[in-house]
Amino acid sequence: MTREQFLEQLRQALSGMKAEELEGVISYYDEMLDDRMEAGMTEEAAVNAMEPVQVIAARVLSEADVEASASEEGAAKESKEQEIRRPAGDIRRLCVTAENRRIVFRSEDTEEIILRYSIEENTIFELHEDNGTLTLECRCRPVTSCFTSVQNGFSLDGLLDGIGKFINNIGNSIVGSDNAPIEVILPKVYWGAVEAESRNARITMEGITCSQGITLSTTNARVVLSDVVAREASVHTTNGRIELHDVYAREGMNAGGTNGQIIAENLNTDQKLRLATTNGRVTLDNVSGQDIDIRTSNGSVSGTVHGEREAFTIHSHTSNAGNNLMNREGGDRKLNIVTSNGAVNVSFTGTQEA
DSSP states (O other): OOOOOOOOHHHHTTSSSSSHHHHHHHHHOOOOOOOHHHTOHHHHHHHHHOOOOHHHHHHHHHHHHHHHHHHHHHHTTTEEEEEEEEEEOOSSSSEHHHHHHEEEEESSSSSSEEEEEEEOOTEEEEEEEEEEEEEEEEEEEOOOTHHHHHHOOOHHHHHHHHHHHHHHHHHHHHOOOOOOOOOEEEEEEEOSSEEEESSSSSSEEOHHHHHHHEEEEEEEEEEEEEEEEEEEEEEEESSEEEEEEEEEEETOEEEEEEESSSEEEEOOOEEEEEESSSOOOEEEEEESSSSEEEOOOSOOEEEESSSGGGGEEEEEEOOOBBBBBOOOOOSSSSEEEOOSSEEEEEEEEEEEEE
């Protein structure tokens, strides 16, 4: 069974769900297949390693019923959902850091910066404002000793409760809280800088125009930018892939990672573009820059560069694989591509090639 067939069968099995919830489930299992394939599995092996569609569907539908019931019963309880609003014009620098939490950036027709998140027992949130800088910090609550209660006298119930919290905190530190993202909503045009750092969780940014710089970093997860405009942008991750779709960084773009691929589609800068990873391929689709530097190892570099071949000074090298680029001097723009154990197959959108 192919990946598309698996997801379509799952979609049909969950056809009774609300459209938004259904797409969330499909996206989750699509990304799970992505992660397995990035780890080296073939598409067929990744699909075969999944639970049967009917088993997944039965569990998802059962959990959806439980969540609906819990929502109705807990309507009168105090909500743990938090929403912070600040006038966007007052904030020149926005910083969000998180442990084991996704960070999701998107835009709305608003004049405010809106931060939404849920407070859980194992997490601590702190909000700071200082001289035009707004910082939201999310970190895991320190794992305390299960014998703390002994200080106030021994109690079996207290001991068992402490052990339970100890195990729960360790579990949450390892697994994370990927189902409870931090949502950051910005105006259509934000006249400031954005910085975000996460650990063991994805960072996504969509539909953002930022007059200053964007800096995003995470570990053991991917970073995805779609329809983003900024003065300059820097993206980094380890053990995860980087996706850049319809991104324009006027004064430079730097995307770096390890053990993951880089996908760059309609990526443009007027200055230097640097894409670097290890043990992963780099896929290009209409990328543009005055000075393009692409580096990887144990992976291929393929796709298209915007412009005519004759406009570039080209330096390209690989080992143990083919290379369709010939080194040449004399171009006003620079193209440097270095890899190992992978082919280089790059063409130019402005050149009529045979």
